[in-house]
Amino acid sequence: MEKILALAKKSVQEAEVYQVSSEETSVKFEANKLKQLQTSQSTSVALRVIKDGRIGYATTTGISDAARLVSDAAETAEFGSEAKFTLPGKEKYPRVDVYDSAINNVSTKEMVGLGEEMVAAITKSTPGIMCEGGVSRGIITVRLANSRGGQAEFKKSFFSLGIEGTVVTGSDMLFVGESDSSCHPISDPRKVIDTTLLQLERAKKQAKIATRKMPVIFTPDGIVSALIMPLLSAFNGKTVLEGASPLEKKLGQKVFDKNFNLYDDPTVDYNTGSRPCDDEGVPSQRTPLVENGVVKAFLYDLQTAALAGKKSTGSGNRGRGGLPAPAPSALIINPGKTTFEEMLQDIKEGLVVEQLMGAEQGNLLAGDFSGNVLLGYKVENGKIVGRVKDTMVSGNVYSILKNIAAIGSETRWVGGFLQTAPFYCKGLSVSSKG
Numbered sequence: 001m002e003k004i005l006a007l008a009k010k011s012v013q014e015a016e017v018y019q020v021s022s023e024e025t026s027v028k029f030e031a032n033k034l035k036q037l038q039t040s041q042s043t044s045v046a047l048r049v050i051k052d053g054r055i056g057y058a059t060t061t062g063i064s065d066a067a068r069l070v071s072d073a074a075e076t077a078e079f080g081s082e083a084k085f086t087l088p089g090k091e092k093y094p095r096v097d098v099y100d101s102a103i104n105n106v107s108t109k110e111m112v113g114l115g116e117e118m119v120a121a122i123t124k125s126t127p128g129i130m131c132e133g134g135v136s137r138g139i140i141t142v143r144l145a146n147s148r149g150g151q152a153e154f155k156k157s158f159f160s161l162g163i164e165g166t167v168v169t170g171s172d173m174l175f176v177g178e179s180d181s182s183c184h185p186i187s188d189p190r191k192v193i194d195t196t197l198l199q200l201e202r203a204k205k206q207a208k209i210a211t212r213k214m215p216v217i218f219t220p221d222g223i224v225s226a227l228i229m230p231l232l233s234a235f236n237g238k239t240v241l242e243g244a245s246p247l248e249k250k251l252g253q254k255v256f257d258k259n260f261n262l263y264d265d266p267t268v269d270y271n272t273g274s275r276p277c278d279d280e281g282v283p284s285q286r287t288p289l290v291e292n293g294v295v296k297a298f299l300y301d302l303q304t305a306a307l308a309g310k311k312s313t314g315s316g317n318r319g320r321g322g323l324p325a326p327a328p329s330a331l332i333i334n335p336g337k338t339t340f341e342e343m344l345q346d347i348k349e350g351l352v353v354e355q356l357m358g359a360e361q362g363n364l365l366a367g368d369f370s371g372n373v374l375l376g377y378k379v380e381n382g383k384i385v386g387r388v389k390d391t392m393v394s395g396n397v398y399s400i401l402k403n404i405a406a407i408g409s410e411t412r413w414v415g416g417f418l419q420t421a422p423f424y425c426k427g428l429s430v431s432s433k434g
Helices: 002-009 066-079 101-105 108-125 190-202 220-226 228-234 237-241 302-308 340-345 397-402
Strands: 014-030 033-051 054-060 130-146 151-169 172-182 212-218 262-264 287-291 331-333 349-357 368-380 383-387 391-396 412-414 418-420 423-432
Touching (some): 002 066, 014 108, 033 066, 101 130, 108 130, 151 190, 190 383, 212 220, 220 349, 237 302, 349 391, 397 423
Parallel strands (some): 331 418
Antiparallel strands (some): 033 054, 130 151, 151 172, 212 423, 262 287, 262 331, 349 368, 391 423
């Protein structure tokens, strides 16, 4: 990295080298049996430069030809966007614990055992179910240095396990499943197993549901599949700059229910979405997006922040090695005071949504969604009575979040990306072929 930076300084005004290396071991199951054991390693190096006021960029999977990387990045600057930002210098980063060396001590045999335990528990409960899933562990190392003296380096460990089950009965297909992740090793899969078994229990019977407006409860997984994507777009600083966000002129205004609070917080220890700094070397911070229903901020990387006349929120993300773009790291929705059982008891006839399929096909920017219920249950007189089939749910995210009937009291992380409790909505459009 130092060699690349030294070479780049000779031909460009500013330069930044970003290197990410990963090592991952994964165990995969298909059709209830062990399918694959795999260990993989990868390293990528990205060079971003500013030459004659414009951004140049190049990547490589190795660092053997530093001169070529610098030459490629400098050449692309001629066609690059105008750089409005300056790279950060030396920064003080918050302590965020995201590495547990115990990850290295988990053997492949133990990982296979975790997968077999999940498969055995699910197939024992439901004969004929076909399971696929896996267990993964790994370490990611991130290094960053720039021509202004900015430097960052950290390691992140990760461990994940999950299972999906499919039951086919004639033309009917039932999909269930759960996953869990952490920077710590996960030695007990019971949480994943118990949640999947609960889904199977609730789905044992089928129930017909009417076509009309009715109360709907979204579980944490249901919230991710139905409500989050429009919000991600609306709070993205790039979308705001383009004038496409419906929240563009709502900063400081009450847009949501007073009980709705949303944060992006990559400083939570041992969450897989956390980190001490973003992919541009800007320190991580807890960014309030919505507080008591009021829009407080948008997410910016260095470039979009400069264009907006703001400071970066430490939200620069590179994805698979591309140029940085604003994106959340770890979203948190504050819990409420209502239990899931209390939500159910309030419903005479309604729906619980575990998974919605195709919701992103609506008008994303306007917040509209409409999707098929991949897994959901009918509620009757305060109790779940069975699984619904051939059912769709449609609505508007902003209308839902402006009048929330209740927010659950118990939160959980979904994929290290979102921590939330269930949401209870009084009236959504439900349509069923039944």
